[in-house]
Amino acid sequence: MTPTLTPATPTSLDLLRQYHHSPSIGLRNQIVQLNQGLVQKIAHRVSHQCSEPFEDLAQLGYLGLIRAIERFEPHHGYAFSSFAVPYIRGEMLHFLRDRSATLKIPRRIKDLQKSAHRTQETLRINLQRRPTAQEIAAHLNISLQDWQELQLADRNRFPLSLDSTFSPYSDVPVPLGDTLVDEHYQSCQRSEEDRQQLQAALAQLEIRDRTVLEWVFIQGLSRKEVAQRIGVSPITVSRWIQQSMQQLMTILQSPLQLSA
Incomplete structure (x- = not known):
């Protein structure tokens, strides 16, 4: 009885060569599946450096992987994984840069801010009213002063628009940009x-x-x-x-x- 030969499973490089000559969504999806471990590894590493969920970072990583597939040239002879890593990681970091505040908040404070938002919502539902600052601070097991400083940090982590107005001396609003010193002048x-x-x-x-x-x-x-x-x-x-x-x-x- 002649043994049946099982066809070899195509490697990522084989599929990339096929895709380079005849691109299709089916081939691209196969390449993505073969490299999903690389995306998850990078997303896991980045998630420990920021407050974004792992799942969101992984989705961004898949977008970067697809960009790498579209730009990879198999005949150059280098490994696809080395080529794809900057695209995968870059997509995540680009998103984080767009979302990040000008003022960098420590990770401990960010975690506490998340807990505070959840606590406020939970207390509002349970009490059927807006919770007081003392109630929120007590639920978070922090002092009232710490809670006030936490709120201040949350408000001040994003820059003010130069178009925002205030009224320093009269009822006429003045754009913030008009109060800045013109150093050249x-x-x-x-x-x-x-x-x-x-x-x-x-x-x-x-x-x-x-x-x-x-x-x-x-x-x-x-x-x-x-x-x-x-x-x-x-x-x-x-x-x-x-x-x-x-x-x-x-x-x-x-x-x-x-x-x-």
């Missing part, structure tokens, strides 16, 4: 004030000293070129510059002289 304003002060100080110098400073520091002439224009030695020009700079510093440090 302030920098330009300070530069303009410095320029005006410098011009006022230069105006108090002798014409010769002011001209020498402008030639050297504004027009960029060398001391030798300035000396040739005036008909003196470069050493003399250097001495004039030093004296003029000292006089400028004295004027700038004296508000009375600047306002004169």
Whole structure:
């Protein structure tokens, strides 16, 4: 009696080659089933680093796996699992980044916040009214102050919109964005004030000293070129510059002289 040969089970790489040449949903689903252990392993690892349920992360991982299947090139010769891991993990992390708050809350606080939400709902049903802060704190076995700080952390973990308004001095609402300091404008304003002060100080110098400073520091002439224009030695020009700079510093440090 001739033994019956059982056909070999196709490997993930065999199916990927077939899918590369003739893609179909059936082939893709087979590849997904063969690699579901990889998705679950990554989802299990990520679930211990965040508060999202394992099942939700696994569903995201399957989306990443499908993306990897669509982009995998079998002829390159590398393992599909190594290729797929960044896609699977990336899909989960991308979701977590979109959901995450700007302010990072410790895992212990997040777990307590979840318990607090469940406690509030349970007490509301049992008491047929909205529970008080003392009742919630007692049910969670924490102090009233801890419960208030927990509520504050929950409210402040997401950033305020710059379009949100408040009324600091009147009944007219003011957008939050309008109250922010424009650092560029302030920098330009300070530069303009410095320029005006410098011009006022230069105006108090002798014409010769002011001209020498402008030639050297504004027009960029060398001391030798300035000396040739005036008909003196470069050493003399250097001495004039030093004296003029000292006089400028004295004027700038004296508000009375600047306002004169």
